Amino acid sequence: MSKADPLFETCLRLGDTALVLGQRLAEWSSKAPTVELDIALSNHALDMIGQAQLFLEYAGRVEGKGRDEDALAYHRQDFEFRNAMIAELPKGDFAFTVVRQFLFASFAEAFYERMLTSTDADLAAIAGKAEKEMAYHMRHCGEWVVRLGDGTEESHERVQAALDELWPYVHELFTTDEVDQAMTREGILPDASALKEDWLEHVKAVMERATLRLPEDDWMPSGGRSGQHTEHLAYLLAEMQVLPRTYPDAKW
Amino acid sequence: MVRPQTSEISARAGEVWAVLDQVMDPEIPVVSVVDLGIVRDVREEGGALDVIVTPTYTGCPATKQIEADIRQALDQAGFEDAGMEISLAPAWTTDWITPRGREQLKAFGIAPPEGKAGKRALFAGNANVSCPHCGSRDTEQISEFGSTACKSLWRCNSCREPFDYFKCI
Numbered sequence: 146m147s148k149a150d151p152l153f154e155t156c157l158r159l160g161d162t163a164l165v166l167g168q169r170l171a172e173w174s175s176k177a178p179t180v181e182l183d184i185a186l187s188n189h190a191l192d193m194i195g196q197a198q199l200f201l202e203y204a205g206r207v208e209g210k211g212r213d214e215d216a217l218a219y220h221r222q223d224f225e226f227r228n229a230m231i232a233e234l235p236k237g238d239f240a241f242t243v244v245r246q247f248l249f250a251s252f253a254e255a256f257y258e259r260m261l262t263s264t265d266a267d268l269a270a271i272a273g274k275a276e277k278e279m280a281y282h283m284r285h286c287g288e289w290v291v292r293l294g295d296g297t298e299e300s301h302e303r304v305q306a307a308l309d310e311l312w313p314y315v316h317e318l319f320t321t322d323e324v325d326q327a328m329t330r331e332g333i334l335p336d337a338s339a340l341k342e343d344w345l346e347h348v349k350a351v352m353e354r355a356t357l358r359l360p361e362d363d364w365m366p367s368g369g370r371s372g373q374h375t376e377h378l379a380y381l382l383a384e385m386q387v388l389p390r391t392y393p394d395a396k397w
Numbered sequence: 398m399v400r401p402q403t404s405e406i407s408a409r410a411g412e413v414w415a416v417l418d419q420v421m422d423p424e425i426p427v428v429s430v431v432d433l434g435i436v437r438d439v440r441e442e443g444g445a446l447d448v449i450v451t452p453t454y455t456g457c458p459a460t461k462q463i464e465a466d467i468r469q470a471l472d473q474a475g476f477e478d479a480g481m482e483i484s485l486a487p488a489w490t491t492d493w494i495t496p497r498g499r500e501q502l503k504a505f506g507i508a509p510p511e512g513k514a515g516k517r518a519l520f521a522g523n524a525n526v527s528c529p530h531c532g533s534r535d536t537e538q539i540s541e542f543g544s545t546a547c548k549s550l551w552r553c554n555s556c557r558e559p560f561d562y563f564k565c566i
Contacts, residue, residue, distance in 0.1 A: 195455025
């Protein structure tokens with residue numbers, strides 16, 4: 146694989162994580178526990194897909210080969226996707242979905258807040274939109290983590306199981322490689338690794354309120370952001386891309 | 398961006414603002430895109446006019462419709478040559494809804510945004526939302542999301558009517 150432009154790579158990482166997570170949230174449409182949650186999760190999905198659209202549109206401009214956001218979303222294969230693996234894990238039960246969204250949004254809100262001062266005007270502008278939306282997701286899903294954790298025996302067990310299952314995948318959000326480091330040196334991207342301590346404090350406080358046990362750090366899989374994914378991503382893409390791949394000229 | 402006084406802009410720019418005043422939000426058809434703060438500026442450079450538009454939520458399904466409605470209104474009013482530019486920064490905020498827009502929301506049965514949303518605090522939703530029907534402050538939230546992404550669903554404990562609340566962002 147040729148060495149890609151680090152800014153293009155960065156836009157794909159941000160855009161793909163938002164897109165894949167948005168697709169997972171959208172899987173709840175018409176299937177959520179209540180109609181209110183159905184609307185809430187569908188709106189969360191719309192926010193993520195809206196952010197993805199902005200990042201991928203910019204990625205296309207950076208690349209300069211005439212690919213737009215649809216071409217990037219619908220006409221790449223799994224190994225070309227640069228999303229963090231936490232985004233692609235199957236949606237699981239409602240507890241799994243809200244715990245993931247809470248953990249991710251708590252990271253993303255802090256990350257985008259720092260990206261507001263990016264030396265790249267396009268990324269700073271997208272951060273301005275995304276930061277507000279992630280704050281809302283963090284609050285909405287955080288409240289559900291507390292309700293479920295401090296709820297019935299079954300809801301507590303389920304939300305604890307979700308947290309245990311998700312924990313190994315949170316670390317990838319804070320790992321940085323030479324692409325990230327080059328972007329941070331240029332003032333384009335905040336340093337994700339520097340955000341972990343504050344993030345952990347915030348997560349701990351919510352978990353305590355939810356009477357949940359914070360898992361031990363153990364296995365820390367990573368590689369999604371350089372194209373190594375779990376088997377789940379290909380299935381997600383097969384469903385998401387089926388229409389544009391079958392009818393490549395179809396217009397919405 | 399606050400809409401400029403008529404004396405500060407050219408007659409043509411003034412006409413464009415007047416055209417945009419008539420373009421209603423597709424989801425809230427009583428409030429114009431100007432009063433919602435979606436139109437940021439009408440820029441004039443060397444005789445060319447550019448309408449600067451900002452999206453509300455990134456995933457708002459009405460964004461494309463709003464852009465198409467603005468384009469159509471401009472074309473119909475003879476401003477086919479006016480350009481339209483989408484600008485993300487600064488990010489749209491409910492603070493940009495004009496006082497007139499807030500009154501129109503209320504008359505339509507939607508409580509306008511109040512105060513600032515707490516960012517990190519859980520269970521700290523706006524406690525002081527007035528019922529747009531009877532004005533009572535004795536209200537409670539039913540659902541974080543209402544008929545669109547920008548609204549939540551509330552009910553009034555005084556007049557017992559449900560209503561939409563335009564969330565603060």
